[in-house]
Amino acid sequence: MTIRQATLSDLDTLVSVARQSLYAAFSPEKYPGNPIQQYLDEAVTVPVYAQEFTNKRATFWLAEDDDGQAIGFLKLHAHAPPRRMPIRNALEIVRIYLLDEYVGRGYGRRLMQHCLDYAHNQGHAAVWLGVWEHNAPALVFYEKMGFVRLGWHVFWFAGERQRDFWLWKAL
Template identity: 30%
Template sequence: MNVKITKCTQKDLPLLQEISIETFQQTFKDQNSPENMKAYIESAFDSNQLETELANASTAFFFVYINQEVAGYLKINTDEAQSEKMGKDSLEIERIYIQDPFQKHGVGRSLLNKAVTIAKERNKSFVWLGVWEKNENAISFYKRMGFIHTSEHAFYMGDEKQTDLIMTKTIK
């Protein structure tokens, strides 16, 4: 299996939007109402929103390719782009999404390792992420990867308030 991770640029916007919507729906459509899914997707994955995020120096997106096919993507944030005030010593992993056919093949591990490598290169002390409290597979994965549950925050799926567990991993 040939794995390649590349940083997204503005020219990748259409594919980023497509893969974002597709993987988000695959992950959460069965646990959320169609109305809340639609509201979230229209907000988070709007082309203007993604274009703004791609232009932000404190945010980066990466595609992961398996045998030349996009298998998923990673979104990281530092400084003011983080969704919670965690300080300058931290890097947020805001999104790791993998297409269904590539689940359970080490793709998520590759993206997580990419984020940790970037954090180390930028002399960050820890990485953190928010994961929906009902996403047991992801929580187990993050625990295996050395993350610990440190707090919670609210996440809005449309008009529904959900709880995300904040999980952190010290890297230095």
């Protein structure tokens, strides 16, 4: 797997990977009543992601397999962390997406290590992220990667109020 910084020319690929990975992770079969399709149609579109690319504090990274096919991506964002965070010089891991067929094969760990290395190399002392309280596989993964719970916040998902846990890790 290679990880490279994404550009605007990768926009369609990023949106496709995001839509596929999110649907697989949060499908109605796994979470009955979860409005995943509405969320995808509202928040995971080329225009929305194109707007996100204009933020100078955000970086996108594309993960590709050995054949150059996109298998996942990351979005990192340098801005103020949650108030309770003990280390203020931190980088947010906004998105860490991996296509379903690559989950559980070590690729997620490699994507996360890229985040940690990048944050450290940029001079950050910690990273943080938000994860849905019912996303048990992600919570287990983040715990294995050394993240600890900091608190929670409201995340609006297709007009539905959901709770995300804040997790953080010192570097």
